[in-house]
Amino acid sequence: MIKEYKGLVNIMGPLILVEGVSGVKYEELVEIELPDKSKKNGKVLEVNGNKALVQVFEGTTGIDIERTKTRFLGHGIHIGVSKDMLGKVYNGFGKPKSEKDKIIPEENLDINGAPINPYARNYPNEFIQTGISTIDGLNTLVRGQKLPIFSGSGLPHNKMAAQIARQSTVLGKDEQFAVVFGAMGITFEEAQFFIDDFKKTGAITRSVLFLNLADDPAIERIATPRVALTSAEFLAFKHDMHVLVILTDMTNYCEALREISAARKEVPGRRGYPGYLYTDLSTIYERAGRIKGKKGSITLIPILTMPEDDKTHPIPDLTGYITEGQIILSRSLNRKKILPPVDILPSLSRLKDKGIGKGKTREDHADLFNQLYASYARGKEAEELAVILGESALTDMDKVYLKFAQDFELEYISQGDYENRTIEQTLNLGWRLLSIFPKEELKRIRDENIEKYYKKV
Amino acid sequence: MEKKTGRIIKVAGPLVVANNMLGSKMYDVVFVSDMKLMGEIIELNEDTAYIQVYEETSGIGVGEPVYQTGYPLSVELGPGLIESIYDGTQRPLDKIYSQVGDFITRGIQTNALDRNKTWKFIPIVKKGDKVSEGDKLGYVQETSLIKHYIMVPPYLSGEVIDIKSGDFKVDDVVAVLKDKDNKNLEINMMQKWPVRKPRPYLEKLPPILPMFTGQRVIDMFFPISKGGTACVPGPFGSGKTVIQHQLSKWADAEVIVYIGCGERGNEMTDVLIEFPELVDPKSGEPLMKRTVLVANTSNMPVAAREASVYTGITIAEYFRDMGYSVALMADSTSRWAEAMREISGRLEEMPGEEGYPAYLAAKIASFYERAGRVKCLASEEREGALTVIGAVSPPGGDLSDPVVQATLRVVKVFWSLEAQLAYRRHFPAISWLNSYSLYIDNIKEYIIKNVSENYFELQNKSMRILEEEAELEEIVRLVGIDALSGNDRLILLVAKMIREDFLHQNAFHEIDTYSRIDKQYKMINVIQYFYTKGKEYLQKGINIVDIENMRVRDRVARMKYTPIENIENIESIKKEIDDEFDELLKKL
Numbered sequence A: 001m002i003k004e005y006k007g008l009v010n011i012m013g014p015l016i017l018v019e020g021v022s023g024v025k026y027e028e029l030v031e032i033e034l035p036d037k038s039k040k041n042g043k044v045l046e047v048n049g050n051k052a053l054v055q056v057f058e059g060t061t062g063i064d065i066e067r068t069k070t071r072f073l074g075h076g077i078h079i080g081v082s083k084d085m086l087g088k089v090y091n092g093f094g095k096p097k098s099e100k101d102k103i104i105p106e107e108n109l110d111i112n113g114a115p116i117n118p119y120a121r122n123y124p125n126e127f128i129q130t131g132i133s134t135i136d137g138l139n140t141l142v143r144g145q146k147l148p149i150f151s152g153s154g155l156p157h158n159k160m161a162a163q164i165a166r167q168s169t170v171l172g173k174d175e176q177f178a179v180v181f182g183a184m185g186i187t188f189e190e191a192q193f194f195i196d197d198f199k200k201t202g203a204i205t206r207s208v209l210f211l212n213l214a215d216d217p218a219i220e221r222i223a224t225p226r227v228a229l230t231s232a233e234f235l236a237f238k239h240d241m242h243v244l245v246i247l248t249d250m251t252n253y254c255e256a257l258r259e260i261s262a263a264r265k266e267v268p269g270r271r272g273y274p275g276y277l278y279t280d281l282s283t284i285y286e287r288a289g290r291i292k293g294k295k296g297s298i299t300l301i302p303i304l305t306m307p308e309d310d311k312t313h314p315i316p317d318l319t320g321y322i323t324e325g326q327i328i329l330s331r332s333l334n335r336k337k338i339l340p341p342v343d344i345l346p347s348l349s350r351l352k353d354k355g356i357g358k359g360k361t362r363e364d365h366a367d368l369f370n371q372l373y374a375s376y377a378r379g380k381e382a383e384e385l386a387v388i389l390g391e392s393a394l395t396d397m398d399k400v401y402l403k404f405a406q407d408f409e410l411e412y413i414s415q416g417d418y419e420n421r422t423i424e425q426t427l428n429l430g431w432r433l434l435s436i437f438p439k440e441e442l443k444r445i446r447d448e449n450i451e452k453y454y455k456k457v
Numbered sequence B: 001m002e003k004k005t006g007r008i009i010k011v012a013g014p015l016v017v018a019n020n021m022l023g024s025k026m027y028d029v030v031f032v033s034d035m036k037l038m039g040e041i042i043e044l045n046e047d048t049a050y051i052q053v054y055e056e057t058s059g060i061g062v063g064e065p066v067y068q069t070g071y072p073l074s075v076e077l078g079p080g081l082i083e084s085i086y087d088g089t090q091r092p093l094d095k096i097y098s099q100v101g102d103f104i105t106r107g108i109q110t111n112a113l114d115r116n117k118t119w120k121f122i123p124i125v126k127k128g129d130k131v132s133e134g135d136k137l138g139y140v141q142e143t144s145l146i147k148h149y150i151m152v153p154p155y156l157s158g159e160v161i162d163i164k165s166g167d168f169k170v171d172d173v174v175a176v177l178k179d180k181d182n183k184n185l186e187i188n189m190m191q192k193w194p195v196r197k198p199r200p201y202l203e204k205l206p207p208i209l210p211m212f213t214g215q216r217v218i219d220m221f222f223p224i225s226k227g228g229t230a231c232v233p234g235p236f237g238s239g240k241t242v243i244q245h246q247l248s249k250w251a252d253a254e255v256i257v258y259i260g261c262g263e264r265g266n267e268m269t270d271v272l273i274e275f276p277e278l279v280d281p282k283s284g285e286p287l288m289k290r291t292v293l294v295a296n297t298s299n300m301p302v303a304a305r306e307a308s309v310y311t312g313i314t315i316a317e318y319f320r321d322m323g324y325s326v327a328l329m330a331d332s333t334s335r336w337a338e339a340m341r342e343i344s345g346r347l348e349e350m351p352g353e354e355g356y357p358a359y360l361a362a363k364i365a366s367f368y369e370r371a372g373r374v375k376c377l378a379s380e381e382r383e384g385a386l387t388v389i390g391a392v393s394p395p396g397g398d399l400s401d402p403v404v405q406a407t408l409r410v411v412k413v414f415w416s417l418e419a420q421l422a423y424r425r426h427f428p429a430i431s432w433l434n435s436y437s438l439y440i441d442n443i444k445e446y447i448i449k450n451v452s453e454n455y456f457e458l459q460n461k462s463m464r465i466l467e468e469e470a471e472l473e474e475i476v477r478l479v480g481i482d483a484l485s486g487n488d489r490l491i492l493l494v495a496k497m498i499r500e501d502f503l504h505q506n507a508f509h510e511i512d513t514y515s516r517i518d519k520q521y522k523m524i525n526v527i528q529y530f531y532t533k534g535k536e537y538l539q540k541g542i543n544i545v546d547i548e549n550m551r552v553r554d555r556v557a558r559m560k561y562t563p564i565e566n567i568e569n570i571e572s573i574k575k576e577i578d579d580e581f582d583e584l585l586k587k588l
């Protein structure tokens, strides 16, 4: 039963207030008809007596008080999903971009989904080879993980994400693989970069794109990650596919949320973001994972640009509190043209230990990882010291570490956009770089691994 | 059972407002709409009730019914708690899984304790015995580790006129008492208790027993007592969850209650997969056999998250009442505070600092106040303890956060996690300069008697070296290491040994993950021995560089990997230290 009302009492920013309603439900989808007969979508944020507060996804431009009609559709926001979505393009609200993007839905799903029962989860532990050494070797990604890229404006996070999407495979397995791409407020060029890249490599046929671009309505972005994840869940858990979800740029998403919160005059939290930002983000990020008895999985790579490169800004901070590690890009490496500019020391994949080692990557992986990390850290310290006191102040061994850190950046971190390194290559490269040290310096590596690999690969 | 029906007049996220609610009481449970979503009354104003709803409220509208129950939010206490995983309102997640599958849908009602399962009840009392509140009537061997005592519920007492023995379900009567009014009281194996009300005990006892955790930085420098309180604040990725998992695994408590409050789903899965495989070092039984899990992950409804810490602590108190030493972990109390903030915001209450409600500090204080070593409610002498350890997740790791500050005002142990240490992969990233424990004086006597006479002497000396290191590092940064005297360089060397070979502890290493207290003592003892000898031989003219390059340092570094059955070998390192110093002297 659809109810229609004419006229509003109030318009404030992206919100409208409708009076005299009855039977309206919280979170109900609203169709708004403007005086010029064009239509917009809304969502009920609050019902209070006979008043309904509605958030308008396409913004309130053109809406008037007297003639605007609202229709309450009796259900929440749904998206029609089907396997045929692969290869198609949608707007940020899940509507087909063109005639050829239309599908016959197999199911209609609420975009909010429902929380995965923690008891139903399966622990992520299957190694994904991305072909990028800084990830595979040092910040290993596993299926079902949520691992964000913390970037800054102007840094090549898109290139890196595209490379991950292009190259990701699980060793020794030939399984159904899909990419769901959700764009929030990125520029046309950035979006086109992904589309072209997916087309060039043929990845487009196994991708679903949801695009809300910089000039699309800002509030629509609030729906974008949810429609993207709803279709990902469908592909993963109904069609057994391994889905990689890329969401970019979460910073724009959070800003849209802040706009709504400000319009509602809520008590702001840090830097004006609403106090419930943590909970809101976790209802997005926690949709990644594996489920017992299900073949498919959702691996999530959200990308965000840190305002002023500040890791303690609420957006990266709260994201870090929810995700299972973070890949941080470095402006200084980028300046040195060391690409992708992954800042090794603060980056971390918390699930790496479950995805590496014998039978998964190689038995020396954990030792090698620890040694490379420690040696690079010491090399960077030596570098700092050399800047303050001059290189002559370094001990002979510190000079070796300094050399190691430089080589490591040039050969290990630095990698071509289309260079797809196998895990074998990544590991062997690590050993080759370590051979600059005498055996005794490699304290983090077990004797049997030294025996087998040191100066042998 | 359902009483008067109210009518919804407002829905705003997890907050629902209803009128026609006269007759209901504060903190009563209600069911919202015909979907029967569970909620709790958190404010009453004439006939209007403000309800926090424990489930997602989308699709709920004005005019829908609200069903009163007349009872407060309560938990079921009885056999079947151990090894369970519950959500924030004690719904068993495994049952929900078998009912509705992978995703948690709404309006599911299940009993917290399985009504069909039978337990073998073994009586302790006999007919004619006089019993009063808290007294043990009998027990059920719930798991290989836990004897679950069936106690006379609080406020009841009388003479046993019937006592059963054999297989029963939790709601079967196992004893009948005749009270002083000659009324028969039927007692089954299940109690209900309102979560917001602390369970009674006779009196609090001083916290004089240490709770060893097998984590060296904690036990040696910042120990916690049984019945004590501690907090672990730190930025993301600094190791709060790993520490709480470590304590759940290795702390010498008899029962563990682990609350995942607004954190990750996978971390709960991790516990579910790992704990049944891990073996308790004392009993050799799987650790899961002493563990209860409460999981209200970040994507689950926010009001139920608020309830989860109360659900968990009430279960913990119940086992304390049996005379057990219980340890409760809450990860993370910040998410609980945020849930309070969100509900408070919807109630349009006057916000305090950072938007948190003005009563934040009071709620935090009364939560930790439920910890303690107590004389249990019973006519026999019985002692129980409830130790509470809360993680705090301040924005940006900033300790001026109101939740951190309110917590520090009440807890006695502060394990301060530092981003810089985590960043350098020094784990556990507990800062040795900023952390503290206020229990040391309480537990001193026990440790001196049971571990070693000079335990605290070693502890003090080691801490002093770490402090000196911090001062010396300043100098090194300015003028380089060559400017330091041999003695100062020795201090730096020993400090490094303390940090890397003692404090650093890898949670994921098979042996290093747990260090028994005698092993810890032996380790720190060897390092101090090295220091004493080092000073002595510097005097004799040995060069500091030669000391820095001693082979035996490698042996010291590997002490931590010594299996517990070989810890005598740690002692023998002293001899190697002597020998190598002599060797150096000979070369001179």
Ligand SMILES: Nc1ncnc2c1ncn2[C@@H]1O[C@H](COP(=O)(O)OP(=O)(O)OP(=O)(O)O)[C@@H](O)[C@H]1O
Pocket: A320, A321, A322, A349, A350, A351, B234, B235, B236, B237, B238, B239, B240, B241, B242, B243, B263, B393, B427, B428, B429, B505, B506, B507, B508
């Ligand atoms: N004792 C330890 N031994 C080895 N590694 C550790 C230890 N403690 C922490 N780590 C490492 O640090 C990572 C982050 O730890 P943890 O998940 O406990 O952080 P947290 O403080 O709980 O973060 P958040 O606030 O985001 O939940 C772990 O995944 C692990 O890699």
Ligand SMILES: [Mg+2]
Pocket: B240, B241, B242, B263, B331
């Ligand atoms: Mg954690």
